Each structure stands twice: as C-alpha cells, then as structure tokens.
Amino acid sequence: MQLLFSSDLHGNLKHYAQLIEEANNHGSDALLLGGDICPRRKGLVVQKMRETTGRSKAHEPPEESKEFSDMMKNDSVRLQQEWFEASLVPLLQTCRCPVYMIMGNSDFRANLGSFKRTLEALPPIQRHGREHQHITMMDGLEVTPLRLGPDPEVVYHLMGVSFIPPTPHSMKDWELMDTPEDCLYYQHVLAPRPPGYNPPPPRIYRNSRIAVDGCRSDSTDNCGSSVLSICSLSLDAKDSLEGLLHQTLSREPPLGISNIDPARLIVMAHTPPFATGLDLMASHAHVGSLGLLRFLRTVQPLVSLHGHIHETVRMSKTHIDRLQGEYPVEKGVVGVDASRRFVDSPDRTRWEAPEPESSQPNPANRSGTIAVASGNDFKKERAWCILVDVGPDGAAKVKRYQSASPTVLCDIGNLRISDHR
Template identity: 25%
Template sequence: MEHKVVFSSDIHGNETQYAKLCDYTEREDAQTLIIGGDIAPKGMPVCDFIQGQRDFLRGRFRRFFERLKSRRPDINIFIIMGNDDVAVNLDVLEEVDPELFRVIHGVRARINEKYEIVGYPYVPITHVRLKDWDKFDVAQYPEGFRQAEIDKKNEWNLRALKSVKRRRGLMPWPLFSTYFEFESSTLNPADAEKDSIERDLANPVFTERAGKTVYVMHAPPYGTNLDQAGVGYHVGSVAERMFIEREQPHVTLHGHIHGTVKRSGDFRNRIGDTMSLCSGNRPIGNDLALVTFALAHPEAAQRLII
C-alpha cells in the first residue's frame, strides 16, 4: 500500500482552509500531513499580534488536529513555522503532545521504516518587518549566483523602531494618536560568516541520509518555479539551492511565495534527481491549494485546489 502524503503551507490562520485540509486528509486516508509554515493569522493590530497568534495556536489551531487525530489516530502530522509566525510563540507548539503533531525545526523524525523528515523555518532576509525567521543566506555568493547578491542587497535596508509617542489631539474631547518614529539601518553582510542558512544546512541533522529524507523548508530554492514573487528577480534561497544540488534529497517541500505557481505555471522544479514542490497556497479566500503524492514517488505529485 502506498504511503500517501498531503502538504500545504501559508494558510495564515484561514480556518476554512484548515478545515478543508484536515477533511481532505481524512477523506483520502493519507498517512502523513505536513504543514510548511506561516500557520498563524497576521491581520491584527501590531499591539495584538503576539497574543493574537498565541491564542490561535493554543486554541482553534490545535483543535483542527485533535479532531483529525480522533478519526485517524495513526496519522503523522508535522509542522514548521514560517516568517510571518512570531517565534516567541514556538513554546505553544512545543508544549503539545508529540502524538498530536511534531514540530520539526532542525529536528529529524521518522515517517516510516524507510523515510525520515526534517524541517527548516528560516528564509533569506526579506523586506517584511517581522524578522524572527530571517537570516543571511550565504557567507559568499559563488559564481553563478552573482545576480542574486545584487538583487538581495535591496532587502538589507531596514527601518528600525526608534520610539512610540502618544499625543493628545485638539478636539474638545480626549483623543490620542499614536506616532511611530523609525530610523534607517543597513545589515552588515560580514555577519553572514557567523550565522546563515548555508551554515545551518551544513549541520549533520540536514546532511545525513538525504536520499531518504523529506525536507520541509519554508523558503523555496533560488532560481526555480517556486520563488517568483513578481518583484523582477528570484527571491529564493541560494543556500538551499546549493544544498539540494549537492545532497540530492528525496524530496523538498516549500512555501513562502503565495503567487509563484500562478507566475511560473508549475508547482514543481527538478534539481538533479530531486523534486522540489510547493503548494502555492493563497490564504485570501476559501480555496485551498495542496500537494499530494505517494511518499516513494514524489515525482508523480499532484497539486489540487479544493
């Protein structure tokens, strides 16, 4: 019997999509469900962002999988965060009984007697304000990736919060406005020597048994069908691309760039013998994009909109 895998990403707290994902997984009797990051809602005021995501992860998010597990007790559920998920809330996921779901940030877990899985939530530095899961990509861009270095430098200019002030208005009743003062800063590329995606992926937890491992990486590999954000250049990870070329994993699963499938026309990209896949899910609306495949045959994966 084929071991069926269901994968999606970038649901961003959309409860209709979560319900569809769990219902499909149950209906198709899949053995493994994988969620590739950006799991919590983000459409909240800044002052409510951390607690709002925390409440969602501890409550409604968890209940979707409790219901699925009650009906399919033997299913594997693996989860990572993404760059729009607040890292300080990771403890809410890790406090969950691993029999419900496993958080696989830099952790290997067994899928079955033949295959393992490991996750990686970090993305190359972005223009997005939340920086919990941003990292420098590589210490030095190798030949063949010089254009990536030029393009990505645009992402290194930051606006750091300097102060927050409340001012009373001139109205005849109490009225306060909040003013945020920012200052510009630029990241130092020399810091990439100390901490980068490239450095992380050199760890044995990632390099061991690559040919029998499913890699769940929120960021897509650079220069593929999976990293087209409509900004005029590829936004994926050079480090991941080099890792895949060198280690040739069994399969890699990605998210992060919602509209890439629409732009590129394909949810797949073959790198050597490795098939890299993304769901290309758009969290706005009720339609859910997912990828499903037999664990031993990711090259035959299908992408569905339900």
C-alpha cells in the same frame, strides 16, 4: 506512504478544514504544514481592537496611531499564541493522521516553545498499532524520523527548515543572510567609510530589495509589554542559511542528516530554492534561497516541499522543478550565479564571475531532486495542496490540486522539464 502538504494558510481556518478533510478522505499517513500557519499580526490586532472597542471598520484608528502601534508591539505575540491554542489546535485534532508543521516568517519565534509544549501535552494518535505524537511543531531546523507505514523498519526522515533569506519586511524572527558571499558583500557595503564617501544603497540583493535591520520577538515565552526588540541580521558566514544547512551534513538527527539515505529524506522548507519556477514573484523577481538550492543539489533528497511565495505558480506556470545539473544564470544580476564572488574594487560594489569550472559528478548517482511549491493563496476560496505518494519501492508520485478538485498523478521519476513548462 502518502503525505499531504500545504503552506501559507495564514490562519485561514476554512483552508485548514479543507486540508484535514482531504487528508482524512485520502487516508494520508501525515499532514505537512510548511510555515506561515498563524494569522498575520496586523489582522490579529485589528480583530482584537474591534472586539474590545466595538468599533466598525470605518471607525478604526489609523495604522500610524499610537493605539495601533502599541498593540502591534505589545500584544501581537500573545494574540497569535491565543489563536493557535484556541482555534487551530482543536481543529487539527480532528485530523486522523499525524500532523507535522514548521513556522514561517509570519509566525512569531517567541511562541515556539509554548506551541511545542501545548502540542506535546495532547493525547497520542494510533497508526498501524503504534503511537505517534498527534501534532508536532518542528524547530527552525530539525530532522525527525517518519515511521508511518505498516512496517516499522521502513524509516523516512523529514527535515524542516523555517529560515528564509532576508526580505523587505520588518520582522526578522526567521530571516538569515542567505550565503557566505552575501555576508561578505554586506560587510563591505556597511563598513565605515572615509568622510565624504557615499556608499551604494545597502539594500540591493539580487533581484529584490531587503532590510538587514528590523525587529524580533523575545526568545523567551514572556509576552509582556516588550515583546519586540530591534535587531540586525548577523553577517557572520557561519550564521548564514547556507552555513546552517552545511552543518547538518556532519550532524546526527535531530540536528542533521549524517548517515541518512538521501532517497529516504524529505525536505520541507518554507523558502523555495533560488532561480527556479518556485520562487517567482509578481514583479518577476526570484527571491528564493541560493544556499538552499546548493544544499538540495548536493544532498539530492527524494523530494523537497516549499511555500512562502504565494503567486509563484501563477507567475511561472509550474509547481514543480527538477534540481539537477547546472542551473541557468541570469546575465547581469548580482549574486545569481553560485560561482560569483565579490571583488574588492575602489567602490567595493563590483561583482565578477570567475571562469566556469567543470561540473561535478552527481554524488548520489541519481537523476536529481524534485522540488514542489504549494503556491497557496490564503485569500482564495479553496486551498492548494500537494499529495506525495511514495511507493514500496521508494518511487514517488506527486500532484498539486485544490481541495475537492482531483487531478492526475504525475510520475516524478519520469518527469522532464518540458512536461511542465
């Protein structure tokens, strides 16, 4: 089984065409798209203003103008839906294998229902004498079976995760607090204070700054005048990203992975795991999900595929990381260590790490999970993609390359960290 993966194309139709050509030329069994599939709302609004007003770039209204802000609020959801149906769907139909995609933080959640209905109405595709839905848009957290090979009894499962930890950006459609510890921390920081008390800035979050308040698109398919509403992230531990992932352990598909062999589970998450070579920004901050990291270490799927951070491969010099054993702890950074807990002190800002506990044995008795980042930059000339080749024995090989730039397969079963640092 061959899977071709990429992420963060942000509406670059040239990159989509390159990926489809690669999938068709390789005879891939499926094309996987890991979020941020649509253009950013600012680009859609600017393009629409140029079309409707005939203005050149030099005569566009400033971003702080009422005309621009009104279109950003009232029209961006509808414009993204129109682009998807008019531009992307016809192009993806030229792919000769099934396509599975998830949304990312730049994709409006309000369009999820309409996207799914559009794709479900398309004619199916034939693979190995069986019909498959040609293009599948997965929910924010969904598990779907993959029967892509010639033997229908060989079943893999794909777990799609659109949710990400908080960011400094205003759109919160797919953002959740990362871990229960984060929820506890912000409950303390944002709690009412006595008169005259000056709390610490509530935006400090590990190595980066976040916003817990923002806006979301309507949960309905109504794309009228009020498509964006003010919101705040839930500080309930069960609503955290780690809390949702933990619930999947006891649920059957499509809501969970109970009774699924981890060796036949493939995770496609828009956010990368925290403190790896896959979540490093240009500022040298790690901004991935600690909750996802814990989940992957617990479950140990065959492979996990990630996007979100465009520059991570350029910064870390690696696109692949093995998640096994204890991960490194960066000293003095709030919330890095999975064992750290919040300690209620007078200023309620102090974190303390308890004594380290002995490492738990590997529950699956496997050598760890291989996590891979596409590191795609939609502004570049060619798209970066990941080819995952799963053999009949369940062993997997993976390579990262730019379209039309083949490279050597790397056997992840024998990979050591020193091989790619």
